[in-house]
Structure formats: structure tokens, C-alpha cells
Amino acid sequence: MHPALSVILFTCASGGGYAMLALLGLFGAGGVLSPDPLSGWIAFVWSLGAVTVGLVSSTLHLGHPERAWRAFSQWRSSWLSREGVLAIFTFAPAGLYAIGWLFLGEIWRWVGLVLSVSALATICATAMIYASLKPIRAWHNLWTLPGYLAMGLASGALWFTLWAEAMPAVEKPAYDFAAIGLVLSIAIKLFYWHFLDSGAHAASAESATGLGNFGKVRMLTAPHTEENYLLKEMGFRIARKHAVKLRRIALIAGFIAPVAAVLAALLTPHVIDIILLAAAVLLNAIGTVTERWLFFAEAKHTVTLYYGAERA
Amino acid sequence: MSDRRYIAELQSAPKVRAGEQTIDLSPIVHDQVSTTTCYMCACRCGINVHLQDGRIRYIEGNRDHPVNKGVLCAKGSAGIMTQYSPARLRKPMKRVGERGKAEFQEIEWDEALSLATEWLGKIRATDPKKLAFFTGRDQSQALTGWWAAQFGTPNYAAHGGFCSVNMAAAGLYTIGGSFWEFGEPDWERTRYFLMFGVAEDHGSNPIKIGLGQLKNRPADNRAKFVSINPVRTGYSAIADEWIGITPGTDGLFVLALVHELLKADRIDLDFLVRYTNAPWLVIDAPGTAGHGLFARDDAGNPLCVDASGTMHNALEAGVTPRLIGDVTLQDGRAARTVFELMASRYLDDSYAPEKVAEQCGIPAATIRRIAAELAEAAFDHAIEIPVAWTDWAGRHHDKIVGRPVSMHAMRGVSAHSNGFQTCRAIHLLQMLLGSVDCPGGFRYKPPFPKAAPPPAKPAAQVGPMHALHGLPLGFPQAPEDLLIDPNGSPHRIDKAFSWEAPLAVHGLMHMVIHNAWAGDPYPIDTLFFYMANMAWNSAMNAPDAMRMMSDKDESGRYKIPHIIYADAFFSEMVAYADLVFPDTTYLERWDCISLLDRPISDPDAAADAIRRPVIQPDRDVRPFQDVLLDLGARLKLPGMIDGHGKALYPGGLKDYIVWHERRPGIGMLSGWRGHDEDKQGMGEPNRRQLDRYVENGCFWRAEMPEKARFYRFANRDFFDWAIPRGFLDKPQQIVLQLYSEPLRKFQLAAEGHGTRQPPEHLRARVKQGFDPLPSWYAPFGAAVDSEGYVLHAITQRPMHMYHSWGGQNAWLRQIQARNPLFIARKLGERLGLADGDWVWIESPQGRVKAEIKLMEGVNQDTVWTWNAIGKRAGAWNLSATAPESAKGFLLNHVISELLPPQPDGHRYANIDPVTGQAAWYDLKVRLKKCAPEEAGETAPTFDALKTGLPKSPGDLAYGAEFRARRGRP
Amino acid sequence: MTSLPVHPADRKLGLVIDLDICVGCHACAVNCKEWNSGGHMAPLTDYEAWGDSPSGVWFNRIHSFEAGEGANGRTVHFPKSCLHCEQPACVTVCPTGASFKRAEDGIVLVNEDLCIGCKLCSWACPYGAREFDEDVGVMKKCTLCIDRIYNDKLEEVERVPACVSTCPVGARHFGDLGDPKSQVSQLVAERGGYDLMPEMGYKPTNKYLPPRTGRAQAGCTGTPATPLAESATDSTGNKLLRWLDRALSR
């Protein structure tokens, strides 16, 4: 699948943003946050900012952005619609929560709870947009949802921790969450890539044409000699060794290095730990974007079976 | 039509449910529909052109039309994009730069016409043959050939010589009709269909319609479809059996079938005796001038002999001739029957399947099986139609018997230097099976059959200011009919009807540029081309053609002094003209699809048609045929001016169609002739004729009575129908020429008899090529297997493109804008070539670079590509870096009009020695993998043409306006 | 409304494509392009029409495949347009209601006035039957010629999809696959018509008739022809003599 920057940005930024909101909500509900306005402002600008940037960029690749609002209508059947609804809905508890915190100096636990639940639900919905697409085996599998959750959590928790360490607002930063998120990400990605390499495929040239009983099916000529929309959008191909390199970058930069940095930050004095965490956030961002690029680039669509692919 | 069997089963339109889009289910389709005839290719289907606000909304097939019965092919469906092509010429042009540089100045029509009149006038006053008028995809040869004759030049021909003259000539000299689109299988009745070397053909839609029917027959009346073709695509892909023959060996394969049938005595003796010259006696006097000619009585009738040894006029009805046994003629000479000569030749073991299997690349067992299947279909499943008919001798028959085996062959057979004899071999097979013009067999389309060969002889130049006494093209029957000087040098610039190509009944358009450039046999003044891309895919070697047309002599003058060209679009050829006549498109003019030209008839009926303007040109262009008649009048050519020297056809072709008479009563169109508009074929001109055609969907079709539809070479009922319509002269049997005496006469000359003999260097070729019995010899070009040129290289037409002109079409070029070289996967593995690799295709003539595509369904020793996809950069107003020129290629770059030099330096023309047919498919090549830095782009390339036309639009939203009009912006 | 119809009608309009006789001529594809360029979803935009990488919106595309090895293999021409699936995720994934399946005849359409051009439906289609029109910014697709099949301004026989009426060999059939008695349904039953990628579970309405087999080695009856036997030659072995006293009159 064609790795469109807008979509990559959307999933990465909103993933981290909603996870951070979820943690803000959760910690608030857990009563470990003190409503310090400055740190509050920073937290909300940070998380809601990320979320908004994500959502806006997601509308950029639309043919008709001005009609984007229509996407809320089909929540009954469409995960994209559900994601839209949840994404926007989450702004309500988030807003309420912020008002309490920033203007009334209160942390409303119940609102926090609702916020974190709906934020997490949004991440799930985003994941389901991809997980529900049968023609793309690389997405339509058990790893997609946990993957999005874990990676969202990893980014969100890292941001949260950095924020918490830098702010007076929290007694207890989210080191544990960050570590868990990162480690889970590593595990899930390793399993996921193994799953991909195990030759898992949705269909074959034989089943796509129904001509298997004559023997191996090969394309003789494509319908058009030059690239058409289908190939540009869904025929994206990436060289194996290229992919392997990128996977390594994603894994190390995105998760392994940050885990190390996080652990190191626990043992290092103040300021240093902040620097380490900042580095972790940066590396994680690079890694996550790389991972997300691969998530698209490595995904084969069954339409390619009609254009020469043997399996997809 | 089978595709309509399943329709019209719809209930009325359902009403829309809440929440669903309301859709206009019955939008208007047009505010006007006009019928006319398609010309996106030469098949000439009927079309309905739907117009909205004067723009074309939709073109569809005309359901009532005999050719296409409502269907439309890819090309025809893309007519809109050709009509609005940015490559359309806009105004007459005069060359101002060098030839090939496409530097032109737009001029007024008057200037253009007077310039041409000046050039041509001089020629006609001095030496008319210095005008060479050759036309390509021309569908008005009835006019252009006649025009040349009136001008007085013998140097006229259309594209047939490089197209499929082998099929036409072999057929006309053998059965008085031919494949090509002059006949077709009896699609509804045939039980066994052999297709030789066809990718698409002229009968584009008819063949597809026919194959569809044939393949979907009910189980109790099945038919088998066998395709003999080195490549398994298109029609071959849906064949019940595909035979991946080695190019150039069809003759061997067919004669092996003949061998098997004779051996098993599974032949139709009745048919041979009644309808062919099998029983005729052939003089057996080796070494004498009469050897191999027919024994004749004093009246010149061929003789046969009956069991009692009595001689008879072989044309007599009722005689019971002997087929075997030596005969002594009155004059004491020995004679043998054609049948005996034929049988003894093909029973020889050299024709046994085992002997030919390897050369043909077909297992002997397969050849045997096919022979058995042919016999089974022909004899065990014979058809009887309970229709009474009368034969040529007036004898009544209460039924029509059919041998339901049919055959069709085209360029795969004809585009080889042994194509004429190979095609004769196929006709022999048909005759042995008794399946010529019978139910289930190959059937003629009227006006065929004609005498084998037709009587007309090629006309020679008379002199300055004189018309020819006949038409430039005809059918020589003996060396005496050749157009040569006493010293043997050819009268025609293309050397047609000379010893190089004695039966060049369609001329040799492919040799014109070379010969005119070389001044061989003589220099000419003006080359006048119409509708032929001679600077590109119609040149056997494009680079040579371009070089020769722009080559100059010492004095700096072009070796070919003048080139006039009439095209509708900015093709590669336009760049080489000194004077360009911009033509209209096929939707902007009158055209005449005449029975005097290539018929659109079907076996059951005669038919002709017209094209008419359905939209007005938006450019300063004129229909070329009007221009030609205008020129004729300015040149005061006979038949084009009245007594006072005024133009006879001021209205152009439209007038000519209606008023011109070839012979009294015979004109361009056969329908609605006569004062009462009730005459067919022959009758006085009718001023309202064209209105009648338009009312009838722009075509005319006259069915013949059922009893007149078969055995038409010997069917009195057919004679009675055809003669009053001017299709046939006398009610006389047309005897099918299994053994060809005209061929033997040329062969005798080669053997040293007579006053006109071939020059030494051609003797052997003529002797071999003019075998009076079908024969096979290895194609000359294919003999070039030295230096590793071991691979046969051929092309195929894509069904969705018409030669070079399809490529300008915005829709068709999306389907194909480049062409790879297809090779067998195994060959690829052997040569270390994979999909996407680039190779040099090398022949003795040169090399061209192409991308590789591996495939399974291709003969192991054959490589091939699609024809005419490659373009010269900039031509057709395409981007100068378009895939067509950057990656697409022409195989023509490595073909040649001349074969490699002999030891003595002589270079034979790359043609069939009988007809002069261009031997495109004799080509042999070798492949060399490109260096990595060479890959990705084709070569050779030629500097980009700047057409001077407005730059082509980028994106295209054709049709939006129709929708807007329906209130949906 | 991108939830599938709750009570779909029995009528399932669709195409049946005969792979045994399709010669791959592209007529259906181009005629489709031609009709629809001015039709319900007009225009079908073309990009770089005369430029370096020409491409455009097509509702029907002709692929060619080879199945099996060498001479025993087959070349199969393979037209493909929207299959108007019974379980079309291309519809259910649509967030706006632009993509819908008509309850009354099962035709899958896009309402361009609602479409936001998110392309998700084209990702959800396993068959590549959806075509994005960059220029207009909306998704387009085969309409099953809805502006022909019910068009009372056309003659009865013309009320079929353009691709069907133009196919020269008659390899395309149109009808109601929901009605077992319909001619298309019977054709599918007779010839063993099948679904593309059944494992996707989209339940295509369009069916493909497989290339026929077992005819290569057989004669015109479908069974092997009896091999030719050499006809008797006399003692001298002269093969010609067999015709010596065959008396046939002309």
C-alpha cells in the first residue's frame, strides 16, 4: 500500500496524543495529579495539539476535505466513521477535564476516567480501520490492534513521563507505562514481522482468477501498459533488504533505545533524566514513523494479484 | 447474437428507497443519431453516432448492419478520441525546411492545388509514369486506381503488395476467390475450423462474432476450432487446439495432411472430378515447350479421357473421366491427369508426417490426428440441405451437400516468401475435402467467385497525355502479359509484373521508395502517397526509408524530386512531404465502400455502403477524394471533365458516387440504381441514390436466393442472379485450378522456353516459385541462420490498435503505449533473460533495443512483438518523451526490403518470387542482453518531430459537458 | 447509507463473463469508457492524455493470464469490472454513506455528492474495481450501466450494459442472478460459473465461466476421431492404382 505521509502522521500523532490524554485521565482518576495550571496548560496543548495535528493531516488526503463532517454519519457500519466520532467525542471529556483543571483548579476523577476510556477507544477504532480490511493480510490480523495500542501507549507514556518529570504536577511519572508500552511494542512488532515473513497471504493469483486447475497462473499482459490509480495506490512495492534495514531502525530507534533511555533516566539525577527522556521521545517518534511507513509499504493488497503478484 | 440471448429479461425500473440516492435512470442519450460507416479500421462496420450539442456523445454498432450486427470493437468505440485528436492536420502545408525536419508553412488550398497541378501537369505532358501514385489503407481504390489510369501512369498500387497479396493471388488463380475478407467460413454450419496465422484480420468483428457462435454450439452440433500460430494469444487463446508451428512451415504441415488423406483415400473424388481440373490431361513431354501444359482440342478446350480411352472436352458435362493411367494424345505425346500428378507427388514419403514434424515443430502424431479429424468432420458428418438447385450444366439437384470443414488464413501465411505456394496448398486441402463454397465450408462473398484467374490484364503506359487502356493492376497469365521491355527491364517503378514479381497483382508499394531513390529501373519525378505511413511502420525498414526520402544527389537536389502526401493526422510520413494535403476524418466526409473495391458482402448477400459527414470539420481541410477529382479536373483528365473542359463532378466524391459509370449501368454503388430505384448492381444512375442509402443506415444488402448460395463456381441459379447484377459475365463453370497452367507457363520460361525468359539470377527462383502444383520451399529470408540469427521474429496486430494511427488515440494509448519483445520462458532461461531485462534484437540489417517479457504460449524458436506501437518522438503530437517513442519499438528497424548480399554481391528483394509480397515474417534475429547502462530506453531513436500544431492538452475530462447539461455539474 | 440493505430484493443484477471465448479485444473496456464518459458518473477523467504516463478512470479492464506450462497451458483473457458483491465491504467501510448497495437490484454505486474521497472503499475492494477520480476528488466505479438498463429512452434491446451489447464474441451476459430461472443463472449452472476469490467472503454477484477443457485431443464430436487407416494398395504396391477404375462423371 502506498505510504501516504498524511496518514502516517495522523496515526502516529493522534496515537500518541490520545494515549497521553488517556494517561492524564487515568492518573487524574487515580488522584496522583495536582491541578497545577502551568503544567496543565502544557499537558493539554501537547496532547490535544498532537491529536488535532493528526486529525487535520488525515483530512489532507481527502478528495473533498470540506465534506469531512459527513464521515460521522456511518458509525453503524464503518470503523473510519466510528473513529471520527470517537476522536471528536473525546474532545468533550478532555475539554471538561481541562476546564476543571485549568480554571477551577480541580481534577474531576470521573471525567478523567471517561476521558481515558474514550481516548483508548479512539486508538482502538483507528486500529480497526486497518484491521478490518480483508484484502490486506498485513493489516487484517490479530497484531494490528494490540500494535496500535502498545505503540500509542509507548509514545503517549514517554511524552507523559517527560512532561511529568519536567513539571511539578505529578508525584508519580509513567515510567512503568512507558516501559511496558515500549517492551510490548517490541514483542508485538517482532511477532508481527515473523507473521508477515511466514508467508501469510489473503489470496493467490490462482484463487483471484479461478484458473488454478490449469496450473501456475502468471500475468501475460496488464490491462494498461502505464501505471493506473490502483497500482499507484495499492501496488506499492518495497525491496526485501530495504525493508529489513527499516525494520531494524524502527525497532532500535523506536523502542529498544527508548527503553534503555527510560531505565537510565530512572537512575540518573534530575535534568539528566529529562535530557534522556527527551532523547527517548525523539527516537521513539522517528522509530514510530518508520514503523508506520513500513506498516503501509509492506502491506500487499489482493488487487496486485491481477497485476502479476503471485500471493497477496 | 449470443450476447443478446441473455438480455431483455428485466422488469420495469424499481422505485428508489428512502435514504438512497435518487438517480436519473433515463437520461437523454442524444438529440440526434446519424448512421454511417466506421473507419477506425478497414473492417467497415456500421455505426450509429449519437450527437449532443454537435459533439459526439456515443458511438455504437448498428444492429442492422451486415458486417457487425450491432457490435463494436475497441477501436471503433474509441472513435470520439480520434475525432478530437490533437494530431489532426489543419491546413495545407508546404515544406520550407529540409525533408524529415517537419518545417512547414501553412498555405491556402488554391496554392496547394495549383502547385500540384503544375508538377503533375508537366509529368503527364512528358512521361506519365514519372508519377508514382501509391495509396495505403485506401478504401477507395475503385477511384484512386481509375484516377491513375486516367492520368496515364502504370505506377499505381495500394497497400496490398506488402499486405496480403499472396492470399489474394493464390486464391484468385486457384479458386476464383480468396481468404482475406473476400470469403469466410460458414460459421453456423462448419464442424471443423482451421485458422492459419491470423491475429485479427480485416474481418475484425465478423470473425469474432463467428468464433463466438462456433464455440458455443449445442453439444450435438459441436465444432472444433484449431489455430495454427506460433503465438497463443487472441483467437489462438480460445482455440480448442493451439498448434505452435514454426514460422514459414505451414506449407509443409498442410501437404503432410494432404499426404495422410491421400494415403487413406479420404478425399472427395466427386468434387474433384466435377469442380476441379483434376481429370484434365497434362502433356508429358519433358524438355519440350509443351511439357506440363494442358492437352487441348483444336478449340482450345482442355481434354480428359474416359475409361474407354476416348478423349473429351473436359469442360463437357456428363463425361466420366479417368483419373489414373498413361494416355497417348492424337499427336502421339504422352499425357497424365492432373489427379495422377498430384496424387503421386504428395503420396511421396518426403511428405510423411515424420519427415516434416521436426521442421514444423509439430509432432507427427498430431499431424496424423488432425488429418483424421478433418476426414471425420468432412465425410462422417457431411451436411445435407434440402434445397433444390441447378448446376452449370442445367442439371437439377434436390439437395445441397456440404463438407463442414472450413479454413481461414492470413498474414501468417502470406507475409513469407513462400506464402503464395503455401496458400495454394491450403486451397488444395480444401478441394481434396470438397469444402469450397459448400455448406459448412469456406464460402465466397459476392461478387466472388470470378474466373480463376480473372481476365483483366495489367495495362501498360500509352504515352504522354494518354490514359491507360485499362487499369494498372491485373492478372498476368503468361510471360507475354508481363510489363517489361524486350531487354527485360520493368515498366513499373515497383517492378511489378516483371520477372522479379510476375504476379504482383497488388503492386509492390514496399519497393517504391527504394527504387525511386535508386533510379532503378528509372528515376521518377513525383511520389504521391495517400494514407500510408511509408516513413515508419509501412516501410520494411524505417531508417532506410527516411534516409532515402531525404537523400540528395551531387547537385544537392533530392533524389526523389517531389513528394506529395495526403494524411489526416501528423504521422511520421508527413515530415517527408514537400506538399501536404490535410484530409478530413472519417466522420467528416463522404466515402464509398464499393463492390468494385473490397466488398463488405457476406456469403448470403451482396452489400456495399457509404460514409457520410456526421459532423462538420473545424479546420481548413478537404476530403482527399474531392481533392483528387479536383486535381483531375484541373489536369483535364478524361472522365473528370465534360466537353467544355468543366469539372464533371463539381460536388466531389458525392457526385462521383452517384453519376460515375465504369461500364454502362455499373457505378460505384449497387443499390437503388435505375430510374425506378429498383435495379441492383446494374442500372442507370439515380440522383436520389444517396438518400436511399442514408435512409437505410448507409448500407445496401441484397440476399441471393437460397439455391444460389453454394457451389457458386458451378451454380446456374447463382449465374442467373449474378449476371444481371454485373458480378459475372457469362454463365460458365469456373473450374477450380488444382493444377495451374499460368504458373507452368512462367516456369517453362524459366526452364528456357519461349522468347521471354527470366534473367539468369532469377531463373532458379521463378522455376521454383512457379510450380504448377502447390509446393513448399524454405522462406528465403529465414535461410539467414548464419552468425546465430536462429530466432524467427514476427509481429502481431493488437486488437485494440490500428497500425500507427491508433496510437494518437487518448483512450487506446492508455491500453498500450509501449511494446515488449515476447519470448518463450525456456528460451529466456537459456539466454539468461528475465522479465524487464532489455535486449538488442540483432539482424543482418541492424539492431533495435527492447524490453523482454517471458511467456509460455509461444513457439520455442520464435520471438514476437505488437505491430506499430513504437512511434517517432513528437509524431502524432504526442509528448516527445512519450513511452511510444522512449520504450516502444518497431521491428521494422531490423527488417529490410532487400535480402543480404549473395556471394556475387547481388541482393534479392525480400519478397515472394511469385507475387512480390513483402516477406515481413521471414525475419531471423539473435538476442543480446543489454549492458545495465543501456537498459530502460529503446534505440535507435530519431530526433523529435516538431509538428507545429497546438500543444496537446494535458488532462482530459471528456463528457463532463453532457452531464452538466443533465443538470449534474 | 452504507449498512447493507436489511431486506435485499431477490433481484441481483450482474454480469456473467465467458472466459472460454473472450479474445481479449478490449471492446467492452473501451465501449464502457465511451458510454460512461458522458454517463451517470461522467466524466471519466484521463491524465496526461497525450503525455508521458497516460492513465485514467476505467470501469472495466482487460487482463491476460497464462495458466499452466508450455503448450499444455492456456492463455486466458480476463475482463474485470465491479462484481456487485453481496457482502461488499467497499460499502460498509464507507464513512459517509456515499457508497451504497441498492436494495432493489443489488447494484453497488457511489453517490458523488456525499463522497469525501477518502479512498477507503478502494482499499476494501479485493478486486480493484474502484477508481478514484483525482480531478473531481471522488470515487467512481462501474454502475452496471444503471443509466442504460432502465432507460426508457432506449429501445428494449438496448437496455443492457454497454460492455455487453458491444462484445463482438458474445462473451458477456447480463441478467438477474438472483432468479434461478433466469438465463444467466442457468448458464452459470450449466457451465460451472464461479466466484473470484471466494475466500474473501464478499460473495460476488458477477460470475465467470471457466475455459472449456478436454477438446484439444478430440474431433468435432468431442470424442477422439478414429485414426486414418491406409487404404488397400494392390500387390504391386502402386498406391495410385486404387483410383484406377473409379468412374465418376462430372
Ligand SMILES: Nc1nc2c(c(=O)[nH]1)N[C@H]1C(S)=C(S)[C@@H](COP(=O)(O)OP(=O)(O)OC[C@H]3O[C@@H](n4cnc5c(=O)[nH]c(N)nc54)[C@H](O)[C@@H]3O)O[C@H]1N2
Ligand atoms: N513489422 C510489420 N510491419 C508492417 C506490418 C506487420 O505486420 N509487421 N503490416 C504491414 C501491413 S499488412 C500494412 S497494411 C501496413 C499498414 O501500415 P499503413 O498503411 O502505413 O497504416 P498506418 O500506419 O495506419 O498509416 C496509414 C496512414 O493513414 C493516415 N490516415 C488515417 N486516417 C486517414 C484518413 O481518414 N485520411 C487520410 N488521408 N489519411 C488517414 C494515418 O494517419 C497514417 O499516417 O503496415 C505494414 N507494416
Ligand SMILES: Nc1nc2c(c(=O)[nH]1)N[C@H]1C(S)=C(S)[C@@H](COP(=O)(O)OP(=O)(O)OC[C@H]3O[C@@H](n4cnc5c(=O)[nH]c(N)nc54)[C@H](O)[C@@H]3O)O[C@H]1N2
Ligand atoms: N486491430 C487491428 N486490426 C487490423 C489491423 C490492425 O492494425 N489492427 N490491420 C489490418 C490489416 S492492414 C491487415 S493486413 C490485417 C492482417 O490481419 P492478420 O493476418 O491477423 O495480421 P497479423 O497481425 O500480421 O497476424 C499474423 C499472425 O500470423 C502469425 N504468424 C506469423 N508467422 C506465421 C507462420 O509462419 N505461420 C502461422 N501459422 N502463423 C504465423 C502471427 O503470430 C500472427 O498471429 O489486419 C487488419 N485488421
Ligand code: SF4
Ligand atoms: S472492426 Fe472496429 S474499427 Fe474496424 S470498422 Fe469495425 S468497429 Fe470500426
Ligand code: SF4
Ligand atoms: S469485448 Fe468481449 S471478447 Fe472483447 S475483451 Fe471484452 S469480453 Fe472479451
Ligand code: SF4
Ligand atoms: S467488486 Fe469491489 S467494488 Fe464492487 S462490490 Fe465488490 S467489493 Fe465493492
Ligand code: SF4
Ligand atoms: S471514497 Fe467516497 S465512497 Fe469511498 S469510502 Fe470514502 S467516502 Fe465512501
Ligand code: SF4
Ligand atoms: S456494466 Fe457498464 S459500467 Fe459496468 S463495466 Fe459494463 S459498461 Fe462499464
Ligand SMILES: [Mo]
Ligand atoms: Mo494490411
